[in-house]
Amino acid sequence: xxxxxxxxxxxxxxxxxxxxGINLEINDGEFVVFVGPSGCGKSTxxxxxxGLEKPTGGDLAIDGKIVNDVPAADRGLAMVxxxxxxxxxxxxxxxxxxxxxxTRMPQAEIAERIAEAARMLEIEPYLDRRPGQLSxxxxxxxxxxxxxxxxxxxxxxxxxxxxxxxxLRGSTRAELAALHARLSATMIxxxxxxxxxxxxxxxxxxxxxxxxxQIGTPLELYNRPANRFVAGFIGSPH
Ligand code: ADP
Ligand code: MG
Numbered sequence: 001x002x003x004x005x006x007x008x009x010x011x012x013x014x015x016x017x018x019x020x021g022i023n024l025e026i027n028d029g030e031f032v033v034f035v036g037p038s039g040c041g042k043s044t045x046x047x048x049x050x051g052l053e054k055p056t057g058g059d060l061a062i063d064g065k066i067v068n069d070v071p072a073a074d075r076g077l078a079m080v081x082x083x084x085x086x087x088x089x090x091x092x093x094x095x096x097x098x099x100x101x102x103t104r105m106p107q108a109e110i111a112e113r114i115a116e117a118a119r120m121l122e123i124e125p126y127l128d129r130r131p132g133q134l135s136x137x138x139x140x141x142x143x144x145x146x147x148x149x150x151x152x153x154x155x156x157x158x159x160x161x162x163x164x165x166x167x168l169r170g171s172t173r174a175e176l177a178a179l180h181a182r183l184s185a186t187m188i189x190x191x192x193x194x195x196x197x198x199x200x201x202x203x204x205x206x207x208x209x210x211x212x213x214q215i216g217t218p219l220e221l222y223n224r225p226a227n228r229f230v231a232g233f234i235g236s237p238h
Contacts, residue, residue, distance in 0.1 A: 001063045002028045002153035002186030004049060010057035011044055011210075018044045020210045021058065026154075031180050031187045033197045035233060036207035042190045045207070046156050049188065050079050063153065078147035082159040085143065086131040092142050093127040096149050110149075117145040120179065137168045144179070154186035161196065173199065194235050198222075206230050 004026040011019040018041045026032050034042045047053040049060060051072030059066050067075055086095050096114045118124045121141040131139055140160060147155055160176075161169045177200055180187050191197055197204050198218045206213040206221065206229075214226040223238070225231035231238050 002026075003063050004154060004186065004188070005061040006049070006058065007061070008058040009045075009048060009055050009060060011041075011048055011053060012056045018210050019048070019055075022212060024205065024212065024215070026186060026188065029184045029186055031189065031200055031202045032205060033189045033191060033201035033203075034205050034207060035191060035194070035197045036213075037233075038192065040207045041210040042192075042207055043158055046079075046158055046188060046190050050077055050156050051075050052079075076153040077156055078150045078152035078154075079156045079158070080143050080147050080160045082162050086139060086146075088131050091128050091130055092123065092134070095131065095142055096127075096145050099146065100149060113149040113151070114145075117148040120148065120182070121145050121175075136164055137172060140164060140172065144176075148179075148183070152185065154188060157187065157189045159190055159192070162191070162193070169193075169196075176200065194233070198234070204234070206233055 006022050006024045009019055009022040010017070022045060034045060036042055044053060048055050051067070051070065055068065060068055062075060087098065090098065093114060096117060097110055100110045100113065114127070118127055121144060123138060123141050123145060126134055126138055131142065134142070140163070144160070161172055164172060173196055189196075189200060201218055203215060203217055204221055205215050208229055214221060214230045221230060221234045222236045225234060225236050225238050230236075
Protein backbone atom coordinates (compact mmCIF):
# COMPACT_ATOMS: atom_id res chain seq x y z
CA UNK A 1 0.00 0.00 0.00
CA UNK A 2 1.09 3.58 -0.45
CA UNK A 3 -1.73 5.53 -2.02
CA UNK A 4 -1.54 9.21 -1.11
CA UNK A 5 -4.20 11.79 -1.78
CA UNK A 6 -4.07 15.53 -1.13
CA UNK A 7 -7.27 17.54 -1.30
CA UNK A 8 -6.97 21.30 -1.39
CA UNK A 9 -3.93 21.29 0.91
CA UNK A 10 -2.99 24.78 2.06
CA UNK A 11 0.07 25.74 4.09
CA UNK A 12 0.90 29.16 5.50
CA UNK A 13 3.66 30.25 7.81
CA UNK A 14 2.10 33.19 9.62
CA UNK A 15 1.19 35.68 6.90
CA UNK A 16 3.22 33.84 4.23
CA UNK A 17 1.10 31.56 2.05
CA UNK A 18 3.34 28.81 0.71
CA UNK A 19 0.94 26.16 -0.64
CA UNK A 20 -2.23 27.50 -2.22
CA GLY A 21 -4.50 24.47 -2.47
CA ILE A 22 -2.75 21.36 -3.73
CA ASN A 23 -4.83 18.58 -5.27
CA LEU A 24 -2.82 15.51 -6.06
CA GLU A 25 -3.32 11.78 -6.09
CA ILE A 26 -0.31 9.46 -6.03
CA ASN A 27 -0.85 5.80 -6.84
CA ASP A 28 0.56 2.90 -4.92
CA GLY A 29 4.03 2.11 -6.20
CA GLU A 30 4.30 5.23 -8.29
CA PHE A 31 7.52 7.25 -8.59
CA VAL A 32 6.43 10.88 -8.49
CA VAL A 33 8.90 13.74 -8.80
CA PHE A 34 8.23 17.30 -7.62
CA VAL A 35 10.12 19.94 -9.61
CA GLY A 36 10.07 23.72 -9.58
CA PRO A 37 12.28 26.68 -8.80
CA SER A 38 13.86 27.24 -5.43
CA GLY A 39 11.33 28.51 -2.91
CA CYS A 40 8.23 27.25 -4.79
CA GLY A 41 7.23 24.97 -1.91
CA LYS A 42 8.59 21.53 -2.86
CA SER A 43 10.09 20.80 0.55
CA THR A 44 7.09 22.24 2.36
CA UNK A 45 4.79 19.98 0.35
CA UNK A 46 6.93 16.93 1.11
CA UNK A 47 7.22 17.83 4.79
CA UNK A 48 3.46 18.30 4.97
CA UNK A 49 2.91 14.81 3.54
CA UNK A 50 5.48 13.47 6.01
CA GLY A 51 3.69 15.09 8.93
CA LEU A 52 6.59 17.38 9.79
CA GLU A 53 4.40 20.37 8.91
CA LYS A 54 0.73 20.64 9.79
CA PRO A 55 -1.44 21.79 6.88
CA THR A 56 -3.29 25.06 7.41
CA GLY A 57 -6.19 23.63 5.44
CA GLY A 58 -7.29 20.67 3.37
CA ASP A 59 -6.96 16.94 3.79
CA LEU A 60 -4.22 14.40 3.42
CA ALA A 61 -5.14 10.74 3.10
CA ILE A 62 -2.89 7.68 3.06
CA ASP A 63 -4.47 4.46 1.82
CA GLY A 64 -7.90 6.00 2.16
CA LYS A 65 -7.50 7.23 5.73
CA ILE A 66 -7.32 10.92 6.61
CA VAL A 67 -4.05 11.40 8.48
CA ASN A 68 -4.13 15.15 9.21
CA ASP A 69 -3.84 14.44 12.92
CA VAL A 70 -1.65 11.33 12.72
CA PRO A 71 1.91 11.99 13.99
CA ALA A 72 4.75 11.67 11.47
CA ALA A 73 6.11 8.53 13.11
CA ASP A 74 2.78 6.73 12.71
CA ARG A 75 2.17 7.48 9.03
CA GLY A 76 4.23 4.57 7.71
CA LEU A 77 6.41 6.90 5.63
CA ALA A 78 10.17 7.33 5.62
CA MET A 79 11.97 10.52 4.71
CA VAL A 80 15.46 10.84 3.21
CA UNK A 81 17.10 14.25 3.35
CA UNK A 82 19.84 15.88 1.32
CA UNK A 83 21.94 16.32 4.43
CA UNK A 84 21.93 12.61 5.43
CA UNK A 85 21.04 13.43 9.07
CA UNK A 86 23.05 10.48 10.39
CA UNK A 87 24.18 10.26 14.00
CA UNK A 88 27.96 10.83 13.96
CA UNK A 89 28.65 9.02 17.24
CA UNK A 90 26.88 5.82 16.16
CA UNK A 91 28.07 3.09 13.81
CA UNK A 92 26.33 2.55 10.48
CA UNK A 93 24.62 -0.50 12.00
CA UNK A 94 23.36 1.56 14.95
CA UNK A 95 22.20 4.30 12.61
CA UNK A 96 20.19 1.73 10.66
CA UNK A 97 18.75 0.22 13.83
CA UNK A 98 17.77 3.58 15.27
CA UNK A 99 14.05 4.07 14.95
CA UNK A 100 13.38 0.33 14.94
CA UNK A 101 14.64 -0.15 18.47
CA UNK A 102 11.92 1.86 20.15
CA THR A 103 9.31 -0.31 18.43
CA ARG A 104 8.71 -3.75 19.90
CA MET A 105 10.50 -5.43 17.05
CA PRO A 106 12.55 -8.46 18.12
CA GLN A 107 16.34 -8.07 17.81
CA ALA A 108 16.52 -10.91 15.28
CA GLU A 109 14.07 -9.11 13.00
CA ILE A 110 16.02 -5.85 13.33
CA ALA A 111 19.27 -7.66 12.46
CA GLU A 112 17.61 -9.32 9.46
CA ARG A 113 16.27 -6.04 8.10
CA ILE A 114 19.66 -4.37 8.50
CA ALA A 115 21.38 -7.24 6.71
CA GLU A 116 18.88 -7.06 3.86
CA ALA A 117 19.20 -3.28 3.43
CA ALA A 118 23.00 -3.48 3.66
CA ARG A 119 23.05 -6.16 0.97
CA MET A 120 20.74 -4.18 -1.28
CA LEU A 121 22.82 -1.01 -0.95
CA GLU A 122 26.19 -2.77 -0.85
CA ILE A 123 27.18 -1.16 2.44
CA GLU A 124 27.93 -4.43 4.27
CA PRO A 125 31.67 -3.66 4.59
CA TYR A 126 30.91 -0.39 6.42
CA LEU A 127 28.41 -1.54 9.02
CA ASP A 128 30.81 -1.07 11.92
CA ARG A 129 32.20 2.26 10.77
CA ARG A 130 30.98 5.67 11.79
CA PRO A 131 29.49 8.12 9.28
CA GLY A 132 32.61 10.30 9.50
CA GLN A 133 34.66 7.43 8.06
CA LEU A 134 32.49 7.17 4.94
CA SER A 135 32.39 9.03 1.63
CA UNK A 136 29.40 11.22 0.73
CA UNK A 137 27.99 8.52 -1.52
CA UNK A 138 28.30 5.87 1.18
CA UNK A 139 26.64 8.16 3.72
CA UNK A 140 23.76 8.77 1.36
CA UNK A 141 23.29 5.00 0.99
CA UNK A 142 23.14 4.66 4.75
CA UNK A 143 20.49 7.39 4.85
CA UNK A 144 18.47 5.47 2.25
CA UNK A 145 19.09 2.25 4.18
CA UNK A 146 17.66 3.82 7.29
CA UNK A 147 14.46 4.40 5.35
CA UNK A 148 14.43 0.90 3.82
CA UNK A 149 14.66 -0.95 7.15
CA UNK A 150 11.39 0.65 8.21
CA UNK A 151 9.59 -0.91 5.21
CA UNK A 152 7.53 2.24 4.70
CA UNK A 153 4.48 2.43 2.45
CA UNK A 154 6.16 5.42 0.80
CA UNK A 155 9.61 6.99 0.62
CA UNK A 156 9.87 10.77 0.66
CA UNK A 157 13.18 11.98 -0.73
CA UNK A 158 14.17 15.65 -0.63
CA UNK A 159 16.99 16.33 -3.11
CA UNK A 160 18.83 13.23 -1.87
CA UNK A 161 21.59 13.40 -4.47
CA UNK A 162 22.32 17.11 -4.55
CA UNK A 163 25.37 16.84 -2.28
CA UNK A 164 27.04 14.25 -4.51
CA UNK A 165 29.40 14.98 -7.39
CA UNK A 166 28.09 14.55 -10.93
CA UNK A 167 29.44 11.06 -11.55
CA LEU A 168 28.21 9.65 -8.27
CA ARG A 169 24.87 11.34 -8.79
CA GLY A 170 24.46 9.46 -12.06
CA SER A 171 25.25 6.05 -10.60
CA THR A 172 23.18 6.61 -7.45
CA ARG A 173 20.26 7.73 -9.63
CA ALA A 174 20.40 4.44 -11.52
CA GLU A 175 20.52 2.53 -8.23
CA LEU A 176 17.49 4.42 -6.96
CA ALA A 177 15.55 3.43 -10.07
CA ALA A 178 16.55 -0.20 -9.53
CA LEU A 179 15.62 0.03 -5.87
CA HIS A 180 12.19 1.39 -6.74
CA ALA A 181 11.60 -1.48 -9.14
CA ARG A 182 12.67 -3.96 -6.51
CA LEU A 183 10.75 -2.53 -3.54
CA SER A 184 7.70 -1.51 -5.59
CA ALA A 185 7.06 1.16 -2.94
CA THR A 186 5.65 4.61 -3.61
CA MET A 187 8.40 7.19 -3.97
CA ILE A 188 7.99 10.95 -3.85
CA UNK A 189 11.14 12.66 -4.91
CA UNK A 190 12.03 16.35 -4.85
CA UNK A 191 14.65 17.70 -7.20
CA UNK A 192 15.51 20.73 -9.27
CA UNK A 193 17.52 18.54 -11.66
CA UNK A 194 15.69 18.01 -14.98
CA UNK A 195 17.62 14.86 -15.83
CA UNK A 196 16.70 13.25 -12.51
CA UNK A 197 13.07 14.17 -13.03
CA UNK A 198 12.91 12.94 -16.63
CA UNK A 199 14.69 9.65 -15.98
CA UNK A 200 13.21 8.65 -12.61
CA UNK A 201 9.60 9.78 -12.73
CA UNK A 202 6.48 7.89 -13.64
CA UNK A 203 4.87 11.31 -13.32
CA UNK A 204 6.28 14.76 -12.74
CA UNK A 205 4.51 17.46 -10.73
CA UNK A 206 5.64 20.94 -11.78
CA UNK A 207 5.23 23.50 -9.00
CA UNK A 208 5.39 27.25 -9.22
CA UNK A 209 4.86 29.58 -6.30
CA UNK A 210 2.89 27.03 -4.29
CA UNK A 211 0.62 25.89 -7.11
CA UNK A 212 0.69 22.90 -9.45
CA UNK A 213 1.30 24.08 -13.02
CA GLN A 214 1.06 20.63 -14.59
CA ILE A 215 1.13 16.94 -13.75
CA GLY A 216 2.09 14.33 -16.32
CA THR A 217 4.49 11.69 -17.49
CA PRO A 218 7.91 12.98 -18.59
CA LEU A 219 6.86 12.46 -22.21
CA GLU A 220 3.56 14.27 -21.81
CA LEU A 221 5.29 17.27 -20.25
CA TYR A 222 7.96 17.26 -22.91
CA ASN A 223 5.58 16.89 -25.84
CA ARG A 224 2.66 18.91 -24.51
CA PRO A 225 3.79 21.36 -21.83
CA ALA A 226 0.85 23.41 -20.54
CA ASN A 227 2.74 26.67 -20.82
CA ARG A 228 6.14 28.26 -21.33
CA PHE A 229 7.04 27.91 -17.68
CA VAL A 230 6.64 24.12 -17.82
CA ALA A 231 8.39 23.94 -21.19
CA GLY A 232 11.31 25.94 -19.84
CA PHE A 233 11.57 23.85 -16.76
CA ILE A 234 11.40 20.52 -18.54
CA GLY A 235 13.77 21.65 -21.28
CA SER A 236 11.12 21.12 -23.96
CA PRO A 237 11.49 23.03 -27.25
CA HIS A 238 7.69 23.52 -27.42
P1 ADP B 1 11.65 24.67 -2.06
O1 ADP B 1 11.89 23.38 -1.35
O2 ADP B 1 10.82 24.52 -3.29
O3 ADP B 1 12.91 25.41 -2.36
P2 ADP B 1 10.42 25.50 0.44
O4 ADP B 1 9.27 24.60 0.61
O5 ADP B 1 11.65 25.21 1.22
O6 ADP B 1 10.78 25.61 -1.12
O7 ADP B 1 9.98 26.97 0.79
C1 ADP B 1 8.84 27.59 0.20
C2 ADP B 1 8.63 28.94 0.84
O8 ADP B 1 8.21 28.74 2.18
C3 ADP B 1 9.85 29.81 0.88
O9 ADP B 1 9.47 31.13 0.63
C4 ADP B 1 10.34 29.65 2.30
O10 ADP B 1 11.02 30.78 2.74
C5 ADP B 1 9.03 29.46 3.05
N1 ADP B 1 9.22 28.66 4.28
C6 ADP B 1 9.57 27.36 4.33
N2 ADP B 1 9.63 26.92 5.61
C7 ADP B 1 9.31 27.98 6.38
C8 ADP B 1 9.17 28.18 7.80
N3 ADP B 1 9.38 27.19 8.66
N4 ADP B 1 8.81 29.41 8.22
C9 ADP B 1 8.58 30.42 7.35
N5 ADP B 1 8.68 30.30 6.01
C10 ADP B 1 9.03 29.10 5.53
MG1 MG C 1 13.66 22.40 -0.78
